[in-house]
Amino acid sequence: MTTPDGAARYPVEWEADVILRDGSTTHLRPITPEDADALQAFHVAQSERSIYMRFFAPLKRLPERDLERFTHVDHVDRVALIAVASSTTTAAAPLALAAGTPEPEERILGVARYDRITPDEAEVAFNIADSVQGRGLGSVLLEHIAAAARERGVRRFSAEVLPQNTRMLAVFREAGYDVSQRVEDGIVAVSFDLDPTERSRTVMAERERRAEARSVQGLLEVASVVVVTDPDTPAGSPVALLAERAVESLVATRRLVPPGAADEPRGTDRHGSARGDGGPGLHIDVVGLAGASRLWNRDEVTYHATLDALRSTGRTVDLAVVALDADATVEAVRDLAHLGPRGVLVLGEGFAETGSDGLALQRDLLHTARTAGMRVVGPGSYGLARLTGDVPVAATIAAGAPAPGRIGLFCQSSPTAVTLLATFARRGLGLSTFLSAGNRADVSGNDLMQFWHEDAATDVVCLYLESIGNPRKFSRIARRLSAVKPVVVVTAGRSGQVVPPGHAVRASHAPRRTLEEMLRQSGVIRAENTHQMADVAQLLDTQPLPAGRRIGIVTSSAALASLVAEAASSAGLLVTGHVGIVGESADDATAAAVVDEVSGGEIDALVAVDIPVLGLGDGAFTRAVARAAARTGRTTVASVLGRHGLDGELASTTDDGRRVQVPAYATPEDAVLALASVARYAAWRERDHGEYLRPDADQARALELAESWTRADEEVRLAPEQVAELLACYGIDVEPSIEVHDAESAVAAAERLGWPVALNNMDAALRHRQDLGGVRLGLQDVDDLREAFAAMRAEGRERLGTDVRLEVQAMVPAGVACVVRTVEDPLFGPVVAFGLAGDAIDLLGDVSYGIPPLTDVDVDEMVRSVKAAPKLFGYQGLAPMDTAAVEAVLARASRLADDLPVLRSLELYPIVVGHEGARVLQARATLGRTLRPDESRRAMPAPPR
Known part of the structure; x- marks a missing residue:
C-alpha cells in the first residue's frame, strides 16, 4: 500500500460523493497533510460540548503535534476520511483561520478515523460539525470507514464514548451491526464486527432510499427557479434558444395558478427570504437573457443582468437552470452555490460526449455541484417537470408544458424525450413527473424510482433507458417499486448494453439474456419500444x-372475433x-x-x-x-x-x-x-416472491482465503484443493478425485477412494463427455480399471494429439447431471447461471440466469425455467430427482458469488442430482480484483474517468 518511494499511496478509490438525510450532497475523501489548516478551522468552529464529546477535555485549538498526527496517515493502519463542502455555499460559516491564511476552497464537515490496535481490530472515532448534525453524516462516514477497514484486513471496531454523547451511540446502535457495549470508569466501551449483516444491509438500503428520494424531491418540488445564460449570447443562437424555451416552459406552468390566487401574499422561501412581488406560484429569475424583457412581463419574471446582481438581493433559489456553453457552465455552477439551490439542470451539451476535454469538464461540473450540496440533471437534458402539488413547475425545452396526470416518466436523451412527450400528449396521457437525464452524469432512473416509491401523486412509472449504469442497484430498487406500482421499461437495444456518447457505463461480458432475466426477476414490464410503452401506460x-x-x-x-381470439391466445391470454x-x-x-x-x-x-x-x-x-x-x-x-x-x-x-x-x-x-403484459405483471405482483436466501456460511474465512490467494492485476486459477476449501466455507462439498499418471497409480487411487470408481479425462473438451470417450463409469475391479486406463490414454492421444491427463473418482449414485456457473461481470456484478449438463447447455444455450441476491422463489424458477428441466421431475415415467438438493447448491453458490467480488468465475460441473442428494463432482474457480462497488457503503455514481 505504498508508492515506490515508500510514501503511503493515496487511496483515490475511497473518494465518494454521498447524499445526506436532507437530500443535500457532500464529498468524502481520505485526509491529506494539506488539510491541516482546514482541520484546525473545523475544530475551532466546534462548540465546547462537541469538542468535549470527542476529546473528553476542553481543547480550544489542536496542538501542532496532534494536527500533524491527524493529517499524516498511512491509509493502512491509520486511516482518516473527511467530508468536505464548498466554502461558497449559502450555509458556509466563516472559518477560524490564522491571520494571513487564505480561505480554503473546501470546508471540513466531518471526520472519521481509525487506528489499528491489533491485526484484526481498530479503534474508531468521529467528529461531526455542529452545523450538519442530524443530517446523517455520521452514519455515512461509518459505512465508508468500515468499508475501508475491511479492505485493510480490519474485522472489528471498538470505540470509547461518553455516556452523554447520545448521537454517537445512536449512530453505532442504528447502523445494523451487532453492537456490544459496557461501561468502564464512566466511559461506554463499544465494539462490533464489521462483516455486513442482513440488518445492516437493510438499514443502509433504507437510508439510501430516503436520502435519494429526498434529493429528487428537492429538485422537483420547488418554489423558485433561476435560469442562467450568457448576456453576450446572440439572440437566436442555440444557447439563447435553450434559455428562452426553459423560461417559456416555466412561465406556462406559473400560469396554472388558479385565478384569484395572485392577490394572496407570497410569503418566504425555504431559507426565509422573500420570494418576490407576484402571486403564490412559482417565482422565476432570469439572468443574462438579453432582450427577454419584451417576451414576458415583470409580474411573471424577474430580470438580472448578472448572478452578482441576483445575489445582491439576498434571495435564495431552489433550482438553477443553466443554458451556457460547456466551458462556462462549471464557473456558473460555482457562482450559483451562493444562492443555495438544491439542484442544477444543465441544458447545454459539449461535455463527456465530445471526448477527453469534455469528460474533464463534466468531472469538474459534478465535483463543483456536489461539494456545494447540489444534484445535477444532465448535461444535455431536455428538462424536468413536476406537474402536481401546490406549485407546478416545468423547466423543459419543449414547445409546451406536459399535461398533469398520474404517470412518472424518465428518459435520457433529448431526441427520445421529444418523441415520448409528443406520444403521451397525442394520446391524452398526463404526467405527474418528467425528467430527462441527458448524459446521466448524476441523477438517474434509480434516483427517480426511489422518489416515486413514496410519491402519492404517481401511480405508474415509465422508464426509457439508453444505458443502465448500475444494474445491480436497479434490480433491487425496481423489484421493491414494482411490488407497489407498475414499472414499464424500454431499453435501447435488446441487450441493454448500448453505451451512448457521454454515458459512463462499464463494459459487460454477460450474455444478452442477462438483462432480460434481470428485468423479469425485478417484476418490471418490458416494452419493445416507446409505442408499446405508451400502449401499456394508458x-x-x-x-x-x-x-x-x-x-x-x-x-x-x-x-x-376470430382474429382477436388468435392474437389474444398468442399473447398468452386465455380465450x-x-x-x-x-x-x-x-x-x-x-x-x-x-x-x-x-x-x-x-x-x-x-x-x-x-x-x-x-x-x-x-x-x-x-x-x-x-x-x-x-x-x-x-x-x-x-x-x-x-x-x-x-x-x-x-x-x-x-x-x-x-x-x-x-x-x-x-x-x-x-x-x-398491452393487456397480456399487464396481466403478467398482475400475476407477478400477486405471487409470493419468497425470502432472500442467506445460507449458513463462514464468510469471514472465505474472505480471508480469497484475499490470501488473490494477486494484484492478474487472474488466479485456484488448485482443486483450494476450490474445495473455499466451497466448504459455504457448505458445498466436492467429491474427491485423484490425478493419475499410470495404471498402477490409478489402482492405488481406486483403493484409496473405494470401488467402484470412474476414470475421467481432464481435458476441457472431453471431461464428462461419455459419448466422446472422456469418461468410463462403474469400474468394479483392478482389471476393469487397467483396461479402461489403456483405452482412454490411446483414444485421448488420437483425439487430442497429445498426452492425456486422467483422474480417478469414486462413483456416486446415478442421476441427472447439472451445471451451476457464476461470473463477476464488470457491469452486472455477480451473474449466476443454471442448466442441465451436455448439449442442452453447451450447444443449445438452455440456461437460466439470476442476479444475486436471490430469493427461494428465484432459485426455484431458475431450476424449472430451463427447457430440459422435465428430466428432473419424473421425465417419461422415471422417479423425480432431489431438486431441493440442487436448489440448495445453487443458493449456496449464489451467496458465495454475492459475498466475494474477487470471485471472477466459478463452475460446478457436473452436479449429479440423484433421487436423494446432489453431488458436486468437479469445481473450478478463478480469482481477481474487480470493479464492483462496495455495496456496504452509500455512494453516488463516480464521475467518469
Whole structure:
C-alpha cells in the first residue's frame, strides 16, 4: 500500500460523493497533510460540548503535534476520511483561520478515523460539525470507514464514548451491526464486527432510499427557479434558444395558478427570504437573457443582468437552470452555490460526449455541484417537470408544458424525450413527473424510482433507458417499486448494453439474456419500444389490474372475433368462449345487451374491437363498452376505428360519480399485447416472491482465503484443493478425485477412494463427455480399471494429439447431471447461471440466469425455467430427482458469488442430482480484483474517468 518511494499511496478509490438525510450532497475523501489548516478551522468552529464529546477535555485549538498526527496517515493502519463542502455555499460559516491564511476552497464537515490496535481490530472515532448534525453524516462516514477497514484486513471496531454523547451511540446502535457495549470508569466501551449483516444491509438500503428520494424531491418540488445564460449570447443562437424555451416552459406552468390566487401574499422561501412581488406560484429569475424583457412581463419574471446582481438581493433559489456553453457552465455552477439551490439542470451539451476535454469538464461540473450540496440533471437534458402539488413547475425545452396526470416518466436523451412527450400528449396521457437525464452524469432512473416509491401523486412509472449504469442497484430498487406500482421499461437495444456518447457505463461480458432475466426477476414490464410503452401506460393509467388471464371478446363481426381470439391466445391470454357480436347497425339497447352478456361472464378482462366496414355505426358500440367498464369494474381495452389513446367517447361515469376511461388502441394486436403484459405483471405482483436466501456460511474465512490467494492485476486459477476449501466455507462439498499418471497409480487411487470408481479425462473438451470417450463409469475391479486406463490414454492421444491427463473418482449414485456457473461481470456484478449438463447447455444455450441476491422463489424458477428441466421431475415415467438438493447448491453458490467480488468465475460441473442428494463432482474457480462497488457503503455514481 505504498508508492515506490515508500510514501503511503493515496487511496483515490475511497473518494465518494454521498447524499445526506436532507437530500443535500457532500464529498468524502481520505485526509491529506494539506488539510491541516482546514482541520484546525473545523475544530475551532466546534462548540465546547462537541469538542468535549470527542476529546473528553476542553481543547480550544489542536496542538501542532496532534494536527500533524491527524493529517499524516498511512491509509493502512491509520486511516482518516473527511467530508468536505464548498466554502461558497449559502450555509458556509466563516472559518477560524490564522491571520494571513487564505480561505480554503473546501470546508471540513466531518471526520472519521481509525487506528489499528491489533491485526484484526481498530479503534474508531468521529467528529461531526455542529452545523450538519442530524443530517446523517455520521452514519455515512461509518459505512465508508468500515468499508475501508475491511479492505485493510480490519474485522472489528471498538470505540470509547461518553455516556452523554447520545448521537454517537445512536449512530453505532442504528447502523445494523451487532453492537456490544459496557461501561468502564464512566466511559461506554463499544465494539462490533464489521462483516455486513442482513440488518445492516437493510438499514443502509433504507437510508439510501430516503436520502435519494429526498434529493429528487428537492429538485422537483420547488418554489423558485433561476435560469442562467450568457448576456453576450446572440439572440437566436442555440444557447439563447435553450434559455428562452426553459423560461417559456416555466412561465406556462406559473400560469396554472388558479385565478384569484395572485392577490394572496407570497410569503418566504425555504431559507426565509422573500420570494418576490407576484402571486403564490412559482417565482422565476432570469439572468443574462438579453432582450427577454419584451417576451414576458415583470409580474411573471424577474430580470438580472448578472448572478452578482441576483445575489445582491439576498434571495435564495431552489433550482438553477443553466443554458451556457460547456466551458462556462462549471464557473456558473460555482457562482450559483451562493444562492443555495438544491439542484442544477444543465441544458447545454459539449461535455463527456465530445471526448477527453469534455469528460474533464463534466468531472469538474459534478465535483463543483456536489461539494456545494447540489444534484445535477444532465448535461444535455431536455428538462424536468413536476406537474402536481401546490406549485407546478416545468423547466423543459419543449414547445409546451406536459399535461398533469398520474404517470412518472424518465428518459435520457433529448431526441427520445421529444418523441415520448409528443406520444403521451397525442394520446391524452398526463404526467405527474418528467425528467430527462441527458448524459446521466448524476441523477438517474434509480434516483427517480426511489422518489416515486413514496410519491402519492404517481401511480405508474415509465422508464426509457439508453444505458443502465448500475444494474445491480436497479434490480433491487425496481423489484421493491414494482411490488407497489407498475414499472414499464424500454431499453435501447435488446441487450441493454448500448453505451451512448457521454454515458459512463462499464463494459459487460454477460450474455444478452442477462438483462432480460434481470428485468423479469425485478417484476418490471418490458416494452419493445416507446409505442408499446405508451400502449401499456394508458392501460395502467385508466384501468384496474386484471384478476387473471381470462378474457371476453366483443367485436363488430364474427371474422374479427376470430382474429382477436388468435392474437389474444398468442399473447398468452386465455380465450374463454365468451364472445359477442355487435352488428354495425345495432342501436344502444342491442349493443348494451350483447356487451353486458359477455362482460357479465366468468372473465377477468374484456377486449372490444369495432371496425365498421360500411361506416354505419353511430357510437352505440363505444357507449355500451364504456358503460359496461364503469359498471363491472373489469379491465377493458378497445380498438375502435378512428380512436386512439384516451378518447372521450370511450369514457363513462360510475354510480358514485367516478369517471372511467377505456383506453383505445390503433390495432387489436396492440390492445391484446398491452393487456397480456399487464396481466403478467398482475400475476407477478400477486405471487409470493419468497425470502432472500442467506445460507449458513463462514464468510469471514472465505474472505480471508480469497484475499490470501488473490494477486494484484492478474487472474488466479485456484488448485482443486483450494476450490474445495473455499466451497466448504459455504457448505458445498466436492467429491474427491485423484490425478493419475499410470495404471498402477490409478489402482492405488481406486483403493484409496473405494470401488467402484470412474476414470475421467481432464481435458476441457472431453471431461464428462461419455459419448466422446472422456469418461468410463462403474469400474468394479483392478482389471476393469487397467483396461479402461489403456483405452482412454490411446483414444485421448488420437483425439487430442497429445498426452492425456486422467483422474480417478469414486462413483456416486446415478442421476441427472447439472451445471451451476457464476461470473463477476464488470457491469452486472455477480451473474449466476443454471442448466442441465451436455448439449442442452453447451450447444443449445438452455440456461437460466439470476442476479444475486436471490430469493427461494428465484432459485426455484431458475431450476424449472430451463427447457430440459422435465428430466428432473419424473421425465417419461422415471422417479423425480432431489431438486431441493440442487436448489440448495445453487443458493449456496449464489451467496458465495454475492459475498466475494474477487470471485471472477466459478463452475460446478457436473452436479449429479440423484433421487436423494446432489453431488458436486468437479469445481473450478478463478480469482481477481474487480470493479464492483462496495455495496456496504452509500455512494453516488463516480464521475467518469
